[in-house]
Amino acid sequence: MRTGGAPDVSDVRSPGELGELLDRQDYLADEGLVVAAFLALRMGRPLLLEGEAGVGKTELARTLAAVLEAPLIRLQCYEGLDGPQALYDWDFARQLLHLKAAEAQGAADAARLETEVYDRRFLVARPLLRAVETQPSVLLIDEIDRADVEFEAILLEVLSDFAITVPELGTIRAERPPVVVLTSNRTREVHDALKRRCLYHWLEHPSFDREVAILLRRLPACSAALAEQVAAAAGRLRGAGLIKPPGIAESLDWAEALLTLGARTLDPGLAAATLGALLKHREDHEAVLGGGLLGDLRA
Amino acid sequence: MISVPETPEPGNGRPGPARAGTPRDLVAVMTGFARTLRAAGVPADHERTQSLLRALSHLDATRPRDVYWAGRLTLCASADDLPRYDRVFRAYFGGRRAGRGRRAGLVVIRHTAVPSGGDGGDERPARVASASAAEVLRNRDVAAMTEAELTEARRLLALMRAGRERRRSRRFGPSRRGRLDGGATVRETLRRGGETARLRYRAHRARPRRVVLLVDVSGSMSPYADTLLRLGHALLRAEPRATEVFSAGTRLTRLTAELRHRDPSTAMDAASAAIPDWSGGTRLGEELRRFLALNDARGATVVIASDGWERGDVSLLAAQMARLSRMAHRVIWANPHKGREGYRPLTAGIRAALPYIDDFVAGHSLAAFEELARLLGGAHA
Numbered sequence: 061m062r063t064g065g066a067p068d069v070s071d072v073r074s075p076g077e078l079g080e081l082l083d084r085q086d087y088l089a090d091e092g093l094v095v096a097a098f099l100a101l102r103m104g105r106p107l108l109l110e111g112e113a114g115v116g117k118t119e120l121a122r123t124l125a126a127v128l129e130a131p132l133i134r135l136q137c138y139e140g141l142d143g144p145q146a147l148y149d150w151d152f153a154r155q156l157l158h159l160k161a162a163e164a165q166g167a168a169d170a171a172r173l174e175t176e177v178y179d180r181r182f183l184v185a186r187p188l189l190r191a192v193e194t195q196p197s198v199l200l201i202d203e204i205d206r207a208d209v210e211f212e213a214i215l216l217e218v219l220s221d222f223a224i225t226v227p228e229l230g231t232i233r234a235e236r237p238p239v240v241v242l243t244s245n246r247t248r249e250v251h252d253a254l255k256r257r258c259l260y261h262w263l264e265h266p267s268f269d270r271e272v273a274i275l276l277r278r279l280p281a282c283s284a285a286l287a288e289q290v291a292a293a294a295g296r297l298r299g300a301g302l303i304k305p306p307g308i309a310e311s312l313d314w315a316e317a318l319l320t321l322g323a324r325t326l327d328p329g330l331a332a333a334t335l336g337a338l339l340k341h342r343e344d345h346e347a348v349l350g351g352g353l354l355g356d357l358r359a
Numbered sequence: 360m361i362s363v364p365e366t367p368e369p370g371n372g373r374p375g376p377a378r379a380g381t382p383r384d385l386v387a388v389m390t391g392f393a394r395t396l397r398a399a400g401v402p403a404d405h406e407r408t409q410s411l412l413r414a415l416s417h418l419d420a421t422r423p424r425d426v427y428w429a430g431r432l433t434l435c436a437s438a439d440d441l442p443r444y445d446r447v448f449r450a451y452f453g454g455r456r457a458g459r460g461r462r463a464g465l466v467v468i469r470h471t472a473v474p475s476g477g478d479g480g481d482e483r484p485a486r487v488a489s490a491s492a493a494e495v496l497r498n499r500d501v502a503a504m505t506e507a508e509l510t511e512a513r514r515l516l517a518l519m520r521a522g523r524e525r526r527r528s529r530r531f532g533p534s535r536r537g538r539l540d541g542g543a544t545v546r547e548t549l550r551r552g553g554e555t556a557r558l559r560y561r562a563h564r565a566r567p568r569r570v571v572l573l574v575d576v577s578g579s580m581s582p583y584a585d586t587l588l589r590l591g592h593a594l595l596r597a598e599p600r601a602t603e604v605f606s607a608g609t610r611l612t613r614l615t616a617e618l619r620h621r622d623p624s625t626a627m628d629a630a631s632a633a634i635p636d637w638s639g640g641t642r643l644g645e646e647l648r649r650f651l652a653l654n655d656a657r658g659a660t661v662v663i664a665s666d667g668w669e670r671g672d673v674s675l676l677a678a679q680m681a682r683l684s685r686m687a688h689r690v691i692w693a694n695p696h697k698g699r700e701g702y703r704p705l706t707a708g709i710r711a712a713l714p715y716i717d718d719f720v721a722g723h724s725l726a727a728f729e730e731l732a733r734l735l736g737g738a739h740a
Contacts, residue, residue: 156548246653
């Protein structure tokens with residue numbers, strides 16, 4: 061590993077080394093995730109992360125970008141996302157202006173006009189093209205399960221050879237493939253063809269010890285006692301059959317809310333007042349407040 | 360809570376990774392591992408095995424933990440695969456061979472009725488000839504049908520073409536009015552050599568609305584479950600990309616992939632084999648909670664086919680129905696008993712669910728299924 065400057069992908073020699081680099085960015089990953097990220101870097105394969113909401117899937121991409129000092133290019137998926145929004149789009153207004161100007165000058169050579177109008181400068185790069193053109197870069201394709209099945213076909217093409225073909229312009233190819241992280245909350249099954257392009261990792265909720273370590277690292281003002289209480293409570297709530305069990309993101313929010321109110325340890329009054337940071341469903345609040353689960357929180 | 364899995368510590372009896380001295384041995388050991396995984400139902404095919412070997416070239420193939428993670432990352436495709444993977448890994452590298460064969464603990468109960476029973480021999484069973492006979496069959500309770508009638512009913516069911524309510528899609532198509540279509544306008548202008556052309560427009564296209572069918576396969580529903588799953592097959596065939604089918608009882612199971620086959624009996628065989636809880640109890644509330652966690656209900660028309668004999672907590676069912684009614688576009692409940700003379704919604708499950716149901720229909724005969732299909736086509740009761 062180089063001592064100065066950003067580490068290159070090929071500089072990271074072992075999973076342990078990558079774990080250390082992630083740790084330096086305050087991302088405490090367990091062994092499986094570190095090996096997954098290491099292989100994604102070394103094999104140049106996209107990494108598909110599945111897991112409950114709030115277990116740190118998106119955060120990993122952000123941290124990898126910070127480690128490699130590469131820009132993070134994010135594509136948030138949603139129903140109806142299609143090619144022009146993900147790959148590239150032509151800047152029609154400027155194209156029309158160009159045509160009007162050419163017309164005004166009396167240049168009527170159709171063939172020449174066409175090559176002029178479909179020039180790279182009129183092309184608006186959307187996230188996927190931007191990732192192909194930017195080196196190095198980390199491409200985060202967030203919540204792929206929200207996009208339509210059709211969109212996965214587009215993605216498959218790009219992730220197979222990291223090249224994008226613009227019919228009017230030709231093929232734009234990445235010299236070095238970007239680091240790609242896909243996340244899915246598993247609201248639907250991602251198509252198998254896409255999965256086989258990727259390394260697959262199922263991200264669990266962190267263990268108690270790791271959660272305490274993460275809380276202490278991310279919130280320096282947090283006392284060890286509070287961190288342990290928050291982690292224990294979050295862990296218990298995850299087993300309580302709630303609609304939305306809290307992830308590590310929620311327990312961080314909750315601990316921060318408690319700290320903001322000046323809490324040193326967890327007491328039932330404060331816990332009830334700040335529960336909104338941890339649980340985001342009315343039914344869950346009722347279950348916790350009414351079902352006596354809150355009493356457990358003190359323990 | 361999902362616990363963080365401990366990496367299985369391989370024992371030292373087997374051709375463990377530590378013994379794989381030469382790359383050739385490694386290939387043989389890993390190929391055998393992949394084969395065992397395939398037998399256990401993990402999709403560890405040739406291509407994925409190649410990935411595993413490539414991954415191992417970046418790691419230390421003599422370290423069991425490296426082998427564990429490299430295999431898990433490359434050979435598994437879903438969270439469902441992970442327990443099987445762990446089991447096979449432990450067995451293959453830990454001394455015992457994994458049991459050859461299907462997924463353990465899954466009892467396959469074939470529920471499809473015997474096709475064309477003994478009385479007809481090889482002949483096609485009593486084909487319903489006249490229109491009036493067909494009409495009788497249409498209104499006959501499925502549970503009271505003879506084997507021959509059932510066969511005919513299934514044939515008619517497979518032929519049923521279910522239309523689908525449309526919803527506005529996010530995608531655009533050319534249109535006479537709507538928003539300006541920049542791309543098409545530029546191309547049109549170019550075609551005319553730069554001369555300002557007619558402006559082109561585009562508008563949102565329409566897509567079929569998704570339908571999710573939940574079929575109760577508990578004991579009290581067993582006379583109807585087979586036919587209802589066939590209805591699911593017909594719906595799925597009509598709109599393959601906008602239909603999901605689940606069985607519910609004590610273990611919610613997604614049957615969409617199994618029912619995708621064109622041939623109804625092949626599809627039904629696959630579905631029967633996949634359902635782990637035929638003719639068991641019903642915990643609808645719990646099943647709905649699991650279903651809602653999948654987020655499949657959002658914006659869809661959800662059809663629950665059940666008699667509402669809830670064995671679990673009725674208040675849980677009510678809470679989940681409330682949530683479902685907020686997430687789904689429409690909630691339809693099809694109850695086979697509703698078709699009976701003098702039916703009144705008395706079971707606790709139905710009474711808890713009723714306030715959250717948009718359409719409460721019967722589900723006992725072909726005519727009732729046609730009515731249901733009409734509702735899915737956008738008609739409102």
